Amino acid sequence: SQQGEEDPQALSIQEGENATMNCSYKTSINNLQWYRQNSGRGLVHLILIRSNEREKHSGRLRVTLDTSKKSSSLLITASRAADTASYFCATNSGYSTLTFGKGTMLLVSP
Amino acid sequence: DSGVTQTPKHLITATGQRVTLRCSPRSGDLSVYWYQQSLDQGLQFLIQYYNGEERAKGNILERFSAQQFPDLHSELNLSSLELGDSALYFCASSGKRGGSDTQYFGPGTRLTVL
Numbered sequence: 001s002q003q004g005e006e007d008p009q010a011l012s013i014q015e016g017e018n019a020t021m022n023c024s025y026k027t028s029i030n031n032l033q034w035y036r037q038n039s040g041r042g043l044v045h046l047i048l049i050r051s052n053e054r055e056k057h058s059g060r061l062r063v064t065l066d067t068s069k070k071s072s073s074l075l076i077t078a079s080r081a082a083d084t085a086s087y088f089c090a091t092n093s094g095y096s097t098l099t100f101g102k103g104t105m106l107l108v109s110p
Numbered sequence: 111d112s113g114v115t116q117t118p119k120h121l122i123t124a125t126g127q128r129v130t131l132r133c134s135p136r137s138g139d140l141s142v143y144w145y146q147q148s149l150d151q152g153l154q155f156l157i158q159y160y161n162g163e164e165r166a167k168g169n170i171l172e173r174f175s176a177q178q179f180p181d182l183h184s185e186l187n188l189s190s191l192e193l194g195d196s197a198l199y200f201c202a203s204s205g206k207r208g209g210s211d212t213q214y215f216g217p218g219t220r221l222t223v224l
Contacts, residue, residue: 033212042112042200043153043215088153097143097166098213100153 006089006104014109019076021104023089024069030092032065034074037086037103046074046087079108113137114216116201122222128189131219135182135203141165142184143204143213144176148197159184191223 007022023032031050035043049056049065049072056063062075076083086105090098113136121129135142144156146169155168159178170176173191178184188195198220202213 035215040198040218040220042114042217043202044112045212045214048212090153097155097158097168099155100145102152 006087006101008104009102010105010107012107012109013079015079015081017079017108019079019083019106019108021074021087021089021106023072023074023101025072025089025091025099025101026070027091027093029067032063032072033090033092033098034061034063034072035088035090035100037088039085043088076106079106081108081110084108112214112216114201114203114214116199116216116219118219119217120220120222122224123191124224125191125193127191127223128187129191129221131186131188131199131201131221133184133186133201133203133216135184135201136214139203139205139214140182141204142178142182143202144170144184144186145200145202145215146197147200147218148194151197153200156186188221193223196221196223 005024033048034046037043047058047063049063060077065072086103088100088103090100115134117132140161143158147153156170157176158166162178173189176186198218200218202215204213
């Protein structure tokens with residue numbers, strides 16, 4: 001069963017614009033992670049935010065976590081064509097397994 | 111490159127057959143996880159092994175089984191294959207048992223059942 005649900009399902013922007021993706025989940029978590037997947041390839045870990053953290057940055061990525069609303073957002077600033085991919089949030093709820101959402105497909109046009 | 115390797119990259123087989131997917135974790139990682147990604151179900155956790163022992167089980171069918179060997183590589187066995195088993199199968203590895211840490215994914219094996 002899916003824990004996280006990303007929104008929107010698909011997002012199309014121009015290079016240089018910012019992209020924001022949201023993730024909502026249902027149960028309490030230890031941490032939430034964001035992954036990127038280029039078409040049909042393996043998942044690449046982007047960032048992990050723990051349940052006691054509210055915001056985290058990594059390069060052009062900014063992740064926020066609101067445990068009261070059970071939601072997270074991923075912001076990619078100054079997007080590039082190479083950012084075109086599917087983005088997944090995944091929650092960890094005590095055991096080591098991850099529960100993934102269905103993902104947001106991001107298309108960045110030159 | 112995550113350091114996790116999976117073989118084969120592609121596998122095409124017929125219904126009713128049995129296949130074995132192989133995964134080598136990153137050097138030093140003790141945990142191996144298997145995931146299935148399909149269009150309708152998304153990414154689903156199947157099973158986790160830690161240092162040779164089964165640690166957690168997800169949505170894994172009884173027709174599927176896995177094991178982790180002393181050298182820490184893992185194999186996922188899929189038997190009595192059905193059309194619906196066609197999917198991308200990913201292996202991931204991490205270092206810790208309790209695992210509030212990053213999982214590193216391999217490139218996947220694309221299984222097509224005809």
